[in-house]
Amino acid sequence: xxxxxxxxxxxxxxxxxxxxxxxxxxxxxxxxxxxxxxxxxxxxxxxxxxxxxxxxxxxxxxxxxxxxxxxxxxxxxxxxxxxxxxxxxxxxxxxxxxxxxxxxxxxxxxxxxxxxxxxxxxxxxxxxxxxxxxxxxxxxxxxxx
Numbered sequence: 001x002x003x004x005x006x007x008x009x010x011x012x013x014x015x016x017x018x019x020x021x022x023x024x025x026x027x028x029x030x031x032x033x034x035x036x037x038x039x040x041x042x043x044x045x046x047x048x049x050x051x052x053x054x055x056x057x058x059x060x061x062x063x064x065x066x067x068x069x070x071x072x073x074x075x076x077x078x079x080x081x082x083x084x085x086x087x088x089x090x091x092x093x094x095x096x097x098x099x100x101x102x103x104x105x106x107x108x109x110x111x112x113x114x115x116x117x118x119x120x121x122x123x124x125x126x127x128x129x130x131x132x133x134x135x136x137x138x139x140x141x142x143x144x145x
Contacts, residue, residue, distance in 0.1 A: 033047060
């Protein structure tokens with residue numbers, strides 16, 4: 001009987017600890033979404049990726065580039081330079097002539113600038129993709145076992 005009571009107490013303690021962790025994470029997720037929304041940087045994909053975070057570490061990785069007071073991320077700068085549609089075309093499997101984009105914006109002075117900006121957007125898309133994040137989380141958990 002003593003063993004059972006001790007086991008129940010330990011289990012109840014672990015459940016309470018887990019609930020507190022999830023409550024704190026939920027509050028952090030809500031705050032992150034509000035903060036990023038205030039910056040005008042919240043996209044549906046980013047919102048979904050933030051909501052899918054299952055740990056504070058994962059949330060930090062997803063939102064690091066959007067901390068208030070930080071300068072614009074490379075992907076935001078590239079999107080402002082008009083490269084968002086280029087990244088979308090590449091994801092769709094279409095061919096893109098990067099040469100035609102040189103000079104279309106002040107920051108796009110060379111083919112290298114165009115390619116680098118497009119890469120930054122693609123990295124951001126992958127980094128905020130819910131499926132990719134969940135896979136990374138599973139890999140991390142598996143490597144800790």
